[in-house]
Amino acid sequence: xxxxxxxxxxxxxxxxxxxxxxxxxxxxxxxxxxxxxxxxxxxxxxxxxxxxxxxxxxxxxxxxxxxxxxxxxxxxxxxxxxxxxxxxxxxxxxxxxxxxxxxxxxxx
Amino acid sequence: xxxxxxxxxxxxxxxxxxxxxxxxxxxxxxxxxxxxxxxxxxxxxxxxxxxxxxxxxxxxxxxxxxxxxxxxxxxxxxxxxxxxxxxxxxxxxxxxxxxxxxxxxxxxxxxxxxxxxxxxxxxxxxxxxxxxxxxxxxxxxxxxxxxxxxxxxxxxxxxxxxxxxxxxxxxxxxxxxxxxxxxxxxxxxxxxxxxxxxxxxxxxxxxxxxxxxxxxxxxxxxxxxxxxxxxxxxxxxxxxxxxxxxxxxxxxxxxxxxxxxxxxxxxxxxxxxxxxxxxxxxxxxxxxxxxxxxxxxxxxxxxxxxxxxxxxxxxxxxxxxxxxxxxxxxxxxxxxxxxxxxxxxxxxxxxxxxxxxxxxxxxxxxxxxxxxxxxxxx
Numbered sequence: 001x002x003x004x005x006x007x008x009x010x011x012x013x014x015x016x017x018x019x020x021x022x023x024x025x026x027x028x029x030x031x032x033x034x035x036x037x038x039x040x041x042x043x044x045x046x047x048x049x050x051x052x053x054x055x056x057x058x059x060x061x062x063x064x065x066x067x068x069x070x071x072x073x074x075x076x077x078x079x080x081x082x083x084x085x086x087x088x089x090x091x092x093x094x095x096x097x098x099x100x101x102x103x104x105x106x107x108x
Numbered sequence: 109x110x111x112x113x114x115x116x117x118x119x120x121x122x123x124x125x126x127x128x129x130x131x132x133x134x135x136x137x138x139x140x141x142x143x144x145x146x147x148x149x150x151x152x153x154x155x156x157x158x159x160x161x162x163x164x165x166x167x168x169x170x171x172x173x174x175x176x177x178x179x180x181x182x183x184x185x186x187x188x189x190x191x192x193x194x195x196x197x198x199x200x201x202x203x204x205x206x207x208x209x210x211x212x213x214x215x216x217x218x219x220x221x222x223x224x225x226x227x228x229x230x231x232x233x234x235x236x237x238x239x240x241x242x243x244x245x246x247x248x249x250x251x252x253x254x255x256x257x258x259x260x261x262x263x264x265x266x267x268x269x270x271x272x273x274x275x276x277x278x279x280x281x282x283x284x285x286x287x288x289x290x291x292x293x294x295x296x297x298x299x300x301x302x303x304x305x306x307x308x309x310x311x312x313x314x315x316x317x318x319x320x321x322x323x324x325x326x327x328x329x330x331x332x333x334x335x336x337x338x339x340x341x342x343x344x345x346x347x348x349x350x351x352x353x354x355x356x357x358x359x360x361x362x363x364x365x366x367x368x369x370x371x372x373x374x375x376x377x378x379x380x381x382x383x384x385x386x387x388x389x390x391x392x393x394x395x396x397x398x399x400x401x402x403x404x405x406x407x408x409x410x411x412x413x414x415x416x417x418x419x420x421x422x423x424x425x426x427x428x429x430x431x432x433x434x435x436x437x438x439x440x441x442x443x444x445x446x447x448x449x450x451x452x453x454x455x456x457x458x459x460x461x462x463x464x465x466x467x468x469x470x471x472x473x474x475x476x477x478x479x480x481x482x483x484x485x486x
Contacts, residue, residue, distance in 0.1 A: 064339040068366060070272045074447040079164035079479045083197045086165070087205060089244070091265070093310040095303040096247035107163035 058105025061098050068092075081107040166481040168195040171207070172271040174473040176452075181465035186214040186228060189270055191237075206239040236323045238291055248303065252296040252314075255324055259298070259312035259333040260285035260348045261362035261379050271475040274394050274411065275440045275454050277467060280419040280430065281388040284381035285331075285350050285360035287428025292316030293326040307338050310346075318354060328353040331360075342368040356427075358384040373398045386429040388419035413440035413454070432461035440469075448475045 066072045066088070076084065081103065089099045171192040178185045189211045196204040211233045217226030240254035257265050264286045267273050296314035313332040319325060330353065335346025348362040364379040378391040392415040400407035418435045425431040438456030445451060449472065456467045 069266045078162045080168045082163035082165035083168045083195050086203050090242045090250050095300045103161045103163050107161050
C-alpha cells in the first residue's frame with residue numbers, strides 16, 4: 001500500500017515536472033523582468049551608449065542569477081560590492097565574465 | 109657486529125638527510141610554480157576586472173539575525189539566532205570566508221508533561237557552518253579548501269540561511285545528503301563548465317576527509333553536483349550525488365528543479381532526495397502579488413508560500429532521517445518591511461505514523477552587510 005502511494009506521488013512529481021518543461025518550452029512573448037521588492041535599479045546613464053549594453057547585460061545576469069535564491073538588496077555599499085560579488089561568484093558558480101558585468105552594473 | 113651497527117646508523121642518517129633534502133627540494137619545486145601561478149592569476153584577475161568600477165574589496169561582515177517562535181504539537185520553543193558571515197578578500201582572486209551559527213533553543217521546563225506554564229529554559233548552541241578559502245583559479249574554476257557546506261541539492265548550500273528560506277521549517281528530506289554534520293573538510297572544485305547566452309552548466313566536485321575535531325567534524329566522503337540553467341526561461345535543473353566512505357558506505361542522490369517564470373512573479377522549486385534509509389520530495393511555490401488590484405504598493409511586499417513534502421522510510425529509516433513515513437503540507441505568509449527586514453509566519457500539519465501535529469511559526473529575520481575597513485567610496 002505504501003509502495004503504491006509512493007509510486008503515485010512519484011508519478012505526480014514526474015508529471016508536474018513534465019508539465020513544467022512543456023510550459024517552459026511553449027513559445028511565448030517574453031515580458032520584461034518582474035521587479036519585486038528590492039529590485040536594484042540600473043544606474044547606467046542612457047546617454048552613455050558604451051556603458052548601456054554592459055549595464056543591461058549585468059542587469060539580466062543579476063535578475064536571472066541572484067533572484068534565483070533570494071530577494072536582491074535595494075542598495076549595496078560600493079565599498080563592499082567587490083567582496084560580496086567575489087563571495088557570490090563562488091556560491092552561485094558564476095564565470096569571470098558574469099562577475100565583470102555584475103560589477104559594472106552594481107558599482108559603475 | 110658493532111661495525112655493522114655503526115655502518116647502518118651512518119647509512120640511516122644519510123638516507124634521512126637525502127629524504128629531508130629531497131622533500132625540501134620538492135617543496136621548493138612545487139612552491140615556485142605555485143607562486144608564479146598565484147601571482148599570474150591575481151595579476152590577470154586584476155587586469156580582467158573593469159577599470160571604471162567603484163567596487164571596493166574590503167573585509168565584510170554580513171549575515172542575519174532571526175527570531176522565531178515555534179509551536180509544534182502544543183510545545184512552544186523560542187529560537188533566536190545570529191549567523192555572522194566573515195568575508196576577507198585577499199586581492200581579487202582569493203577569499204577567506206566563514207559562517208558561524210549561534211542558535212538559542214528555549215522551551216518551558218515542563219514541556220513534556222504540560223501544562224506548559226513553567227519558565228523557559230535552554231541553551232545557546234554554536235556551530236561552525238564553514239571556514240574556507242576560495243581561490244578563483246580560472247575564469248570557470250574555483251578551488252575551495254577547508255570546511256565547506258556539502259553541495260547537495262538545492263537547499264543546503266543555497267536556501268538554508270534563515271533570511272533566504274521562505275519557510276522556517278527545514279524540509280523532511282533535509283538530512284539526506286547532509287547528515288550528520290552538513291559540511292565537509294577537504295577540497296572542492298566548482299565553477300561553470302560552459303557559460304553561453306542560451307544556457308550555462310555549473311558543477312561542483314568534492315572530497316572530504318574524516319575529522320573528529322570539535323566543531324569541525326566531518327565524514328570521509330566524495331560527491332558532486334551539476335546543474336543546467338537556461339536564463340531566458342529562468343529554469344534550472346540539477347543532479348547531486350554523494351557517497352560516504354566510512355561506516356555504512358551509502359549513496360545519496362538528489363534531483364532538483366527551479367523555475368522563476370518571467371510572466372508571473374512566482375518562484376517554484378522542487379527536489380527529490382534518496383538514500384539507503386529513505387526517500388522523499390518537497391515542492392515549494394512562492395508568490396509576490398505584483399498586480400493586486402487593491403493597495404498594490406502594500407501587497408507587492410507580501411509573499412505567499414506553499415510547500416508540500418513527503419518522506420518514505422526505507423530499510424528502517426533513522427540515521428538522521430525519520431523512522432516512520434511522514435507527510436507535511438505547509439503554508440506561509442511573509443512581509444518584507446524592507447529588503448533586509450522580513451516578518452514571517454507559517455502553519456503546517458505533520459501527518460506521521462507516530463501521530464499528527466500542527467506546527468506554527470512566527471518571527472522575523474534581519475540581514476546585514478557591514479564593511480569592516482574603510483575603502484573607496486563612490
